[in-house]
Amino acid sequence: MAATILRRLIHMIAVLFGISVLVFLIFFATPGANPADRIAGKNASPQTIARVEKEFGLNRPLPVQYVIMMKKLFISRNLTSFVNLGEKVVPQVFKAAPITLSLVSGAAVIWIVFAIVIGALAAAFRNGWVDRTLMVLSLIGISMPVFWVATMANLITQGVWHHTWLFSWVPPLGYVDFTASPLGWFKALIIPWITLAILYIGLYARVLRAALIETMQEDFIRTARAKGLTERQVLLRHALRCSLVSVVTLFGLDFGVLVGGGALLTEVVFGLQGVGYLTYQALETLDLPMIMATVIYASVFVVVSNAVVDIVYAAFDPRMRLRR
Amino acid sequence: MSNLLDVTDLAVSFRTRSGLIRAVDGVSFSIAEREILGIVGESGSGKSLTVLAILDLINDPNVVIAGSIRFKGTELIGQKPGVLRRLRGGAIAMIFQDPMTALTPVFTIGAQIAEQIRIHTELSRHAARSRAVDLLDAVGLPDPARAAARYPQELSGGQRQRAVIAMALSCNPALLLADEPTTALDVTVQAQILELIRKLRDDFNSAVILITHNLGVVAETADRVAVMYSGRIVESASTTALFADPHHPYTWGLLGSMPALDGIRRPRLATIQGLPPALNRRPPGCAFSPRCAFVRPACINARPPLTGTEHQVACIIPAPERATARTQALAA
Amino acid sequence: MSDALLSIDKLTKTYTTGSALLASGKTMIRAVDAVSFTIANGETLGLVGESGCGKSTLGRCVTRLLDVSSGSITLAGTDITRQRGAALRETRAGLQMIFQDPYASLNPRRRVRDIVAEPLIVHHRGTRRDIRDNVAALIQAVGLRSEHLDRFPHEFSGGQRQRVGIARALALSPKLIVADEPVSALDVSVQAQIINLLTDLKRERGIAFLFIAHDLGVVRQIADRVAVMYLGNIIELGATEQILAAPAHPYTEALISAVPVADPARAAHKTRIVLAGDPPSPANPPRGCPFHPRCGYATDICKTTKPALEVLNDGRFTACHHPRQG
Secondary structure, three states: OHHHHHHHHHHHHHHHHHHHHHHHHHHHOOOOOOHHHHHHOOOOOHHHHHHHHHHOOOOOOHHHHHHHHHHHHHHOOOOEOOOOOOOEHHHHHHHHHHHHHHHHHHHHHHHHHHHHHHHHHHHHOOOOHHHHHHHHHHHHHHHOOHHHHHHHHHHHHHHHOOOOOOOOOOOOOOOOOOOOOHHHHHHHHHHHHHHHHHHHHHHHHHHHHHHHHHHOOOHHHHHHHHOOOOHHHHHHHHHHHHHHHHHHHHHHHHHHHHHHHHOHHHHHHHOOOOHHHHHHHHHHHOOHHHHHHHHHHHHHHHHHHHHHHHHHHHHHOHHHHHOO | OOEEEEEEEEEEEEEEOOEEEEEEEEEEEEEEOOOEEEEEOOOOOOHHHHHHHHOOOOOOOOEEEEEEEEEOOEEOOOOOHHHHHHHEOOOEEEEOOOOOOOOOOOOOHHHHHHHHHHHHOOOOHHHHHHHHHHHHHHOOOOOHHHHHOOOHHHOOHHHHHHHHHHHHHOOOOOEEEEEOOOOOOOHHHHHHHHHHHHHHHHHHOOEEEEEEOOHHHHHHHOOEEEEEEOOEEEEEEEHHHHHHOOOOHHHHHHHHHOOOOOOOOOOOOOOOOOOOOOHHHOOOOOOOHHHOOOOOHHHHHOOOOOEOOOOEEOOOOOHHHHHHHHHHHHHO | OOOEEEEEEEEEEEEEEOOOOOHHHOEEEEEEEEEEEEEEOOOEEEEEOOOOOOHHHHHHHHOOOOOOOEEEEEEOOEEOOOOOHHHHHHHHHOEEEEOOOOOOOOOOOOOHHHHHHHHHHHOOOOOHHHHHHHHHHHHHHOOOOHHHHHOOHHHOOHHHHHHHHHHHHHOOOOOEEEEEOOOOOOOHHHHHHHHHHHHHHHHHHOOEEEEEEOOHHHHHHHOOEEEEEEOOEEEEEEEHHHHHHOOOOHHHHHHHHHOOOOOHHHHHHOOOOOOOOOOOOOOOOOOOOOOHHHOOOOOHHHHHOOOOOEEOOOOOEEOOOOOOOO
């Protein structure tokens, strides 16, 4: 197990290095574009451009530029925006990260729990009306675009029905810090959580159902029945545990992507100033240092959460530990 | 002598678009306590389905089981699921062919055995665990305490089959159903497992139904043998009688097809022409008639009944002509 | 030996497993450990052993499906150990393989006619018409009928598919066929039909076989000589009847005694040697004789010195410090 973890961590560091090089090259070595112009932003003065050139060592060889950039990002963390003058970029990302993390983690808990319940129910009653109803519902969940659901949710909870007993507890849009008020945090996030989770509930429930039905054909399921287990025990103890592997794989990818800014639409519609929101703003203003910082940090999140998931995976399924 | 299990006229059919297909077609046999019954047949003979039907373990929504299966006097066909479930793994346990896939990969061996013990007894988790270790010891697994803590894929095929057997024995079953328990194993490991099965009746008082395609395995293990062909029993006798004086032409064919390790090496093996009939195109008379070298007009239309008391055979070749025909068949 | 068709000299095949990043996780597995033997023209050598003993790996090395780590393979006087490209293709024409699972080795989307004709087309053997006649003759030789030519593999039973596989292997009139467990997936009665077919082909066409199997009865039926493998080593090699009637190596003895006999009268009197435990892992073979931890006759020398494969008085070879015979 320790070896598995160590191997995974080494792998993770290698991937991160690769990504940082790639991102760096895209921004600094694309032919036909002067990186200084781009870093300085739109309509920058020649003085600013000259300053940028000096600060980022743009007249020096590429490897040196890479080291300077990484130093600014990870060690001195003093990369500044030239669009919003003087604004330090890295602290902004750090401020945004907990918001995104809160949003995505909460949604993840909801979608995992619901997906397991729905997937298991559908598999247990496969081809019956329960199964069909649940699968149609999950298909609807998958098909509804998240910005539409979010807008609808806002319309209902903040607009028409805000003053009825049903939604009067919903706070105005925005984020409440957990340390300031845990209940406020929860209230502010519950609607965004559900909104973000809907798509994934549908997706994961369908994947889990398929995996469960496949697992139920395995020989060891027959052994489990031959032991005298009830059908429910067979499904929940023996089949579910083996089928969860496929869900865990998906989860690693989806969670990383969302934490790294993929929840952009939900964040924008609910006014949550998370990593996605930050990227969205930076893109609007073509704030290159900000884009670079969010991209790099996003990839760190994706890769780290993937590594964590792989380690969880090995804990979950001993087969993974043996595989080399 | 009262029988432990009486199977009468068992039929296992599958609903298909082209109608009902009878995979097991009227099988009757019984087994006494502490007896080892071997059921021999090739793939598609219905031998596995016969045994799976006893515990209603055929996992197919289109299966139809008819006839009678009486275990210690209780009818099992049409029985309530709860009653069957208490029998499964308790009084009737099962061992499957492929030990590689028969155990759940995400639980340790010990946990899987303990799980079965706790279904059928009141033992505590701890007591069930230590019984699991004792069982692993009893089936000859080296270092049973460590083996109990391992996952199935960490053991070799032979060790896994021992673990499966330990699990099957965990609640002292009166009847053990073994479906090709050694087919996936190497011969030296097969020898170990067969030795273990032979010992079960002394150590655990279990009767065993041993399903196999290998005549050698039954000859060395079983007290009685039933030979199945195309969903029917064609011959049934004590092991000694069956091998000393086989009655059915299909049995002759099987014996002739087996390359022997000693005796004179025959330049060619005696074979059976052709293939078994598809189950939905079984001939109206004797199912073996299209491949039988001794077929007579009477075989074509009427299905020969299983006759005899101790040595039963479903063949109309009269006893006096049998020896000549057999010599002829085995010489070919 | 000058009349040898195939001559294998100290053939070794090693695998490395483990992570590419961490050297500590690496293990070297000697699947085949300096194995030598020859096969004469028209001779059938049976290669027996239990799973993991390296017999299939050896078969794949001989047909060059796997690269050899060291040692040499000589076929009809030509060293084929490191052949590549056109030379290897030419070699393969005379060196065919039959597999265990006939279904997996036949392209499911092609008709039998095309499957059998393919090697002939690839090697430019004759005009289109010659090839057609040739295919028809081959299909008949393996006991199928001409109406089978236009069917697909899935329309056949296991035995018939194996016949198609044999017809394909015969197409280029090979001198040597490596058959890897060709009958072990088949039912007893079908297995007998295929064994008879192979026996006939061997006699009529003078093809030499390296016949890999775990079933000693099957090997006895078809092989002139037998090589027994254990943990990557040949531990006994000699005439089939000689070895099966009176094995010299304790492992061969145990292997033979483990085969169930379809005769209760004899089974009762048989001395049965039940080996304890499983074969050791080839990743971690024992010192000395690879069989000594399970051997009933082992002495101190077996624990320290690995016995060489040496010829006994009766002409067979065995790798044992305390042979039972000869």
